[in-house]
Amino acid sequence: MTEPAISSSSDISTSEPARRGFLYKAFTIVIGAVVGITPALAGIVFFFDPLRKRKAAGGFLKVGRLDSVPQDGTPVRFTVIVERRQDAWTTYLNEPIGGVYVRRDGEEIVAFNTTCPHLGCAVDYLPGRGQYLCPCHDSAFAIDGKRTNKTPPRDMDRLEVDTDKLKAGEVWVKYQDFKTGEEHPVPKV
Numbered sequence: 001m002t003e004p005a006i007s008s009s010s011d012i013s014t015s016e017p018a019r020r021g022f023l024y025k026a027f028t029i030v031i032g033a034v035v036g037i038t039p040a041l042a043g044i045v046f047f048f049d050p051l052r053k054r055k056a057a058g059g060f061l062k063v064g065r066l067d068s069v070p071q072d073g074t075p076v077r078f079t080v081i082v083e084r085r086q087d088a089w090t091t092y093l094n095e096p097i098g099g100v101y102v103r104r105d106g107e108e109i110v111a112f113n114t115t116c117p118h119l120g121c122a123v124d125y126l127p128g129r130g131q132y133l134c135p136c137h138d139s140a141f142a143i144d145g146k147r148t149n150k151t152p153p154r155d156m157d158r159l160e161v162d163t164d165k166l167k168a169g170e171v172w173v174k175y176q177d178f179k180t181g182e183e184h185p186v187p188k189v
């Protein structure tokens with residue numbers, strides 16, 4: 001007949017440190033996983049950022065009403081606002097992300113990014129001179145966005161306008177930022 005196993009005091013004293021060691025390792029693994037997964041989650045949130053998705057999908061943003069654009073071809077500046085943007089754990093609502101100049105060119109509605117293609121300052125429109133001027137290093141552009149001096153590396157960046165929305169009296173622009181200092185427009189990602 002087999003005798004029941006009885007733990008001796010020396011068995012207990014050796015199993016207790018082993019149990020503590022196991023718990024310590026488990027705790028370390030859990031903490032390591034939490035620390036490791038946080039940046040990964042932030043990356044996932046960034047990837048699914050609505051603004052990023054909208055740009056990646058080539059979506060249009062409403063910038064204003066068509067009746068706000070003067071008939072005489074004078075450009076009007078609209079602020080581009082994104083309704084909702086998620087940055088890691090923070091949600092931004094109605095956040096300005098840039099600006100556009102919109103004007104009538106005959107029957108056509110044209111839009112330009114207000115960012116100077118030289119080094120990224122905001123370009124002003126000077127009604128008295130009928131041209132755009134950047135206050136930072138004097139890049140100058142004609143009313144149609146073409147550069148008129150050699151400071152900027154290219155013309156102002158033209159943006160696509162949704163012609164279907166124009167019929168409904170709204171101006172929707174495919175907003176995009178471009179790299180500065182490049183001879184040709186290179187979209188920022």
Ligand code: FES
Pocket residue numbers: 116117118119120121134135136137138139151
């Ligand atoms: S940033 Fe506009 S001229 Fe330099």
